Amino acid sequence: MTTQTATQKSLVVKVEGVTKVYGVGETAVHALRGVSLEIEQGEFVAIMGASGSGKSTLMNILGCLDIPTQGDYWIRNLNVAELDEEQLSVVRSQLIGFVFQSFNLIPRTTAANNVELPLAYQGISLHKRRERAREALASVGLADRGGHEPHELSGGQQQRVAIARALVTKPAMLLADEPTGALDTQSTKEILELLHEINRSGATVIVITHEEEVARAARRMIRLRDGYVVEDVKWVA
């Protein structure tokens, strides 16, 4: 029944009553206390909230990197709780692009090799993925840095490599957890522009941010506090 509703509205994300509890008993931390959300294909969503409000916890669940304690989560019309380990890896590979605050590039591996990695796990031929990795790097303005290893790149450049890696598979949604948290204003601007470009090409973009101007640039803002959604506003650009 719920599956039907999801397809009707062309939802890409549907979250219902999701909670997340870390630890047990006395020391248990309730990071999410019952979150329900619907996000449509092509939206640009900013998630805001104070430190510790549960933003990253929610994002990790949306990216299938973690599982909720309770509640349901559908991507497109797939009930994530019903997927096995292998199907989950296919979802991560085909539908999701994830950008971390701390870049998370594989060390001692060139930018080009980092970017082509998700394609390799999709079984795309070496020749094709080289080509697409080159294109993705060019689209983030790093056409000439493919041969460099992460430690030879600036923070902004590393984050752009990470974004290239996330968008190279042309995912249905791109999740970015404070992608500009470690960057200066100039790099922040460039990264944001990149995210909007990706959004314009059709992908759903969900970004966690502390900065009001980032949120203003989005078309929807969700605010979390103590594990609850306290604000969810959309405005027409």
Place this chain on the structure above:
Amino acid sequence: MGGLGLREVWRFAWRGITANRMRSSLTVLGVLIGVSSVIVLTAVGTGSAVSVQQSIQKLGTNSITVSALGGGRFSRSANSNAKQLTISDATALNDPVKAPDVKSAAPVLQANGVSCTYGNLSSSPQSVIGTWPSYFEAANSPVSAGTYWTSDDVVAGRPVVVIGTTVASDLFGTDSPLNQVIRCHGQSVTVVGVMKTKGTTGFQDGDSIVIAPITFIQRSMSGYGSISSIQVEANSATTTTAAMDEVTAIMDAQHKIKAGGSADYRVLNQASILASSNQSGHTLTVLLGIVAAISLLVGGIGITNIMLVSVTERTREIGIRKAIGAPKIAILSQFLIEAMLLSLLGGLSGVLLGVGISHFTILGVKPVVSLSSVLLAFIVSALIGLIFGGWPANRAASLRPIEALRYE
């Protein structure tokens, strides 16, 4: 492999190995040391056992020696009617009816303190013995030049000798000693043959020897008393035990020893010495094998440690790979192939090094490499690499991506 070809996995594994050369070479080194030390140590053990066997085999496994018990120092006090060995004992042993397994028996008479000269050169043989021609076969002592003297020479008591190579080189250098006349104990004797080189066993120089007809030694050097020992040869190595029983029966009759009485002679066989030395050689191999197993274990713990550390260190990387869509099987096979490549590389170079070292003489022993030790060392190290590379990788690949990413 979830869309990912095996060739890709190999590529990732190779990249993983070359990305951290230090860690990879340490792993290889650990396997290498473990494998090569097992091979070398067991080779030394086997080698020493083999060399002991060979030196005993030179004496001949068919040979049986009958010697008088306490014929010298202890005889009077311990056993007053102990008889010495005589020529007639030796004659009695050459009995095809009573002793069918005995091929020949020859009396051996030792002359002491004899030195020989040729011109102004001299030699002091460790042993000068008188015997019968059958001695040459019984003692496994063929002649390399000339011939040995015959039964006729024994009957006539002719002054003819066969000499060992040490005596030959003392007196003649590189010249041929054949048909030359030398002087031993003031007697002129003719050299008719030279023994084949036997080599040295401990302090015993098997080539410092002069062998003459027993009648000649009795007449000119030692007198007609008792003889030193009797050299018996069995028909074959397998009948040696039967031959010993026959020798004992005949000797008991000769010396009038009643059943259950204590004999005044001793029957000794090379095979029994060989058996006991095999035993000690085996003990040595086992001992070195244990040492080798311990070093393999220590090497194995080293490999285990490096594998554990490297996978733990790379848990974050595993998390990243999972986050971007790597299936568990792809990660697992990458790490298994990495571990396998490192173990194989270490194992192969360990085999090469071990076999190489075993070509040298170590502590006076020529090592003998056994295939089983090579296989054992190789397989054990490969298994250790696979298990302790695969197990933590499996653990890490089973984590949720976020758990692996948070891993410190």
